[in-house]
Amino acid sequence: MRSWFRKPSRLTTLVISSLLLAGPFLEIGQTTAAAAPRQMELLSRGVVAVKLTAGVLVSWRLLGTEASSVSFNLYRGSTKLNTTPITSKTNYLDTTGTISSTYTVRAVVGGVEQSASPSASVLANNYLDVPLQQPAGGAVNGSAYTYNANDASIGDLDGDGEYEIVLKWDPSNSKDNSQSGYTGNVILDAYELNGTRKWRIDLGKNIRAGAHYTQFLVYDFDGDGKAEIVCKTADGTVDGTGITIGSATADYRNSSGYVLTGPEFLTVFSGDTGAALTTTN
Numbered sequence: 001m002r003s004w005f006r007k008p009s010r011l012t013t014l015v016i017s018s019l020l021l022a023g024p025f026l027e028i029g030q031t032t033a034a035a036a037p038r039q040m041e042l043l044s045r046g047v048v049a050v051k052l053t054a055g056v057l058v059s060w061r062l063l064g065t066e067a068s069s070v071s072f073n074l075y076r077g078s079t080k081l082n083t084t085p086i087t088s089k090t091n092y093l094d095t096t097g098t099i100s101s102t103y104t105v106r107a108v109v110g111g112v113e114q115s116a117s118p119s120a121s122v123l124a125n126n127y128l129d130v131p132l133q134q135p136a137g138g139a140v141n142g143s144a145y146t147y148n149a150n151d152a153s154i155g156d157l158d159g160d161g162e163y164e165i166v167l168k169w170d171p172s173n174s175k176d177n178s179q180s181g182y183t184g185n186v187i188l189d190a191y192e193l194n195g196t197r198k199w200r201i202d203l204g205k206n207i208r209a210g211a212h213y214t215q216f217l218v219y220d221f222d223g224d225g226k227a228e229i230v231c232k233t234a235d236g237t238v239d240g241t242g243i244t245i246g247s248a249t250a251d252y253r254n255s256s257g258y259v260l261t262g263p264e265f266l267t268v269f270s271g272d273t274g275a276a277l278t279t280t281n
């Protein structure tokens with residue numbers, strides 16, 4: 001998916017607008033054959049509830065697999081809030097909801113109520129706070145550096161219907177292509193939305209840190225329901241399971257800190273485990 005978190009940040013938490021986590025999410029898939037079904041993520045209902053002065057606003061996903069005739073019932077605990085199934089929107093303002101309310105959504109198909117979504121609690125601050133695990137800083141060529149949260153992208157890495165976050169950590173001595181100098185290693189982490197870290201990939205000393213060096217893709221490329229991560233790697237990249245790609249000792253950095261020699265790899269990583277699945281030179 002497109003990376004949407006562009007600004008370097010010194011925060012060690014990611015704050016995600018609840019609005020980004022609700023509503024319709026459709027993955028645009030192949031469009032070459034009109035009759036072929038599009039590949040889509042098999043996401044959950046994605047119920048999000050936020051506290052407002054006027055009550056609790058609950059929103060949820062209309063799934064790409066659902067007919068336009070689908071409608072919904074919304075429950076606070078065991079109490080159905082709507083008198084007739086909701087047909088025109090995927091949100092509801094519960095004017096008597098409180099911070100301790102919990103909500104479930106049931107689709108109604110052909111007049112038959114379907115099974116309940118996972119229960120959603122109310123977000124107290126109108127955002128989801130995802131705690132991050134900031135890597136320890138270091139020093140390279142006598143210059144100390146720390147890590148800042150940088151680009152991030154989302155995908156369902158483990159096929160559970162919920163998004164996970166892939167986050168790039170940028171060392172504070174990262175350099176634009178026009179600037180000489182050594183940099184710290186670039187690190188990729190994957191987090192569950194509750195902050196559980198799934199894995200960490202260390203791109204190693206032969207991938208220079210800077211805004212123009214590491215672009216990574218998060219997408220279910222083989223259609224098995226779990227997203228992969230694809231990016232440029234090099235000798236010394238360590239995957240999410242601790243296995244080194246290529247040579248662990250090769251060092252292609254020149255005296256100005258640039259990496260201008262050595263092989264350039266492209267690696268597909270498992271989104272679930274961070275394991276390198278395949279690498280091409």
Ligand SMILES: [Ca+2]
Nearest residue numbers: 156158160162
């Ligand atoms: Ca997931």
Ligand SMILES: [Ca+2]
Nearest residue numbers: 158160162192
């Ligand atoms: Ca998960």
Ligand SMILES: [Ca+2]
Nearest residue numbers: 220222224226
């Ligand atoms: Ca996959």
